[in-house]
Amino acid sequence: MSDFPKTLRLMSRGCDFLGTEYAILCGAMSWVSERNLVSAISNAGGFGVIACGAMTPELLDTEIAATRAMTDKPFGVNLITMHPQLMELIEVCGKHGVGHVVLAGGIPPKGSVEAIKGHGAKVIVFAPTLALAKKLLRSGGDALVIEGMEAGGHIGPVATSVLAQEFLPALKDEHLVFVAGGIGRGEAIAGYLEMGAVGVQLGTRFACATESIAHPDFKKAFFRAGARDAVASVQLDPRLPVIPVRALKNKGTEEFTAKQREVGLLLDQGSVDMAEAQLRIEHFWAGALRRAVIDGDVENGSLMAGQSVGMVKEEEPVAQIIAQLLAESEEALSRR
Template sequence: MSRLDDLSARGTDFLGSRYAIMAGAMSWVSERHLVSAISNAGGFGVIACGAMSPALLDTEIAATKAMTDKPFGVNLITLHPQMNDLIDICAKHGVSHVVLAGGLPPGGAIERIKSNGAKLMCFAPALALAKKLVRSGVDALVIEGSEAGGHIGPVSTSVLAQEILPNVRDVPIFVAGGIGRGTAIAAYLEMGAAGVQLGTRFAAATESIAHANFKRAFVRASARDAVASVQLDGRLPVIPVRALKNIGSEAFTAKQREMVGHIDTGAVELSEAQLQIEHYWAGALRRAVIDGDIENGSLMAGQSVGMVTSVQPVAEIIAELVSEAEASLASRHQPLLPAQPLHVATASG
């Protein structure tokens, strides 16, 4: 067994995959083609349910199962109004892992998921919440830093890892956000992570259904191009979104300003304003991913986008990550050479 296998054994045992490399669930991107390709290549694919109806999720899971016999998961958003129905669809298909994102699990969700035999994963943005989720019965955690793409929290991956990994050992923890090289995978495994989660590199994979324009934008971008949105008004709590800066980014600022104006005049309730903000993101992301409108759509990307230098097949990406991680671990654990005697030249008389 290699050192990489040894360090990631807890993660691979939990996921049932060859490598402890999860794929982030990206709306419009993480569907049957990409998910099955990742699982077939030894990683762990995750379907992004997002705003799907139970019927759509039913179709997507069945289609994914037709393309792979390897394990994969389903990511559900905690605020989805048909959460119980979505959980039941996962149970119907025997989905092995359910990932809950977007907030604390709603009442009864944990018990409902686990009673169906699935393993439950949740995102933990802070140590206190990580401990609370473990006490609630969650089987594994994902800690995702602000370097990630899409909706993000305020704390960096490296800080979250230092805060949480040494203090939560009861369940496997997968580290996410800003990971684009195998060297980072090796480092987090040595810190105590069970595995990692990547999204941005897989979004630009050959098997991703994202538009060619979308992938080209990733290849051209540098890390500093992936910027977080700004909240304009404290009354309208908007979770920051990291995406490549474009006209669409400015349009979102204008959308926030419009909603704040409606709140001021009483034209809309706060909850309705927040819902319209989320609908904006869903539509903007679709315009970029599916339609290829990279000027007006949302190019959600993590800061690791600077490490996307070409469109590669999933198997090649995973092989590259594994090779880099193995080389990094090997270089840090080579035996030291014995010290050589120091010869000092002396002047002859």
């Protein structure tokens, strides 16, 4: 008998879709969601997701193979839709028989969903509005993640609780919907499952797990932080297609403001087009995040974190985090 029967009953559709014991996805965090954390989450019964980010096809090929060597459980790959080599990355996923591909960062370009499904994989999409969600699901998306602005990294403008109230009643009967953004405890998981979600996605809660390769100073910054320290970046130029990013405030957030001015000037001069401008912004974040996660430069790097960061107080094994979340969810459902 399961220790979490009520929770798992509500998660059953999500578990069947993912092929996992628990319908708990790890959000794709560049430089953090790599072979060690991804395999640990999958081995603990959750669903790890490799953050491809700005990886080349060759690097992704290596990362998938290395992850496969560390787990025989299902895991996915998160691809950024604006990546200039998206179709090549999809081919790499197909070569390795990756079962689930998460498309993030915008509307999937023509042919990308078809290419993924051509390899027999499932497609997980993000959508900021209900109308777009319905369109993406009609166009081949097998499951949807709704992510509120409390999340870390790239965010939309609407809170998770509002998105859940809008999306779940309209989609829960015919579609698979996972909820993300600001989830730090199992009581919240229970609430979203009761509303019709088939599972949840967490990132910040796993960023400082024992198995995470993040630098000790990166983790210490999380342990010190409260919800109010995780702030969203400000868009300076309305022409510049900058998706806000939530991170712990430091000198790096000020550097992003300067980067926007620089790219905006290049747009004025006609030196770059909009696609190139957005790519330069993405490359800025990839570099700034690496400085924080890998090098431990918590002053100048990007400390991407969701508002649930205040609930991250110590380094814990992934299996312990998942067990605690499930126990909290089960207790909440048992009190209903």
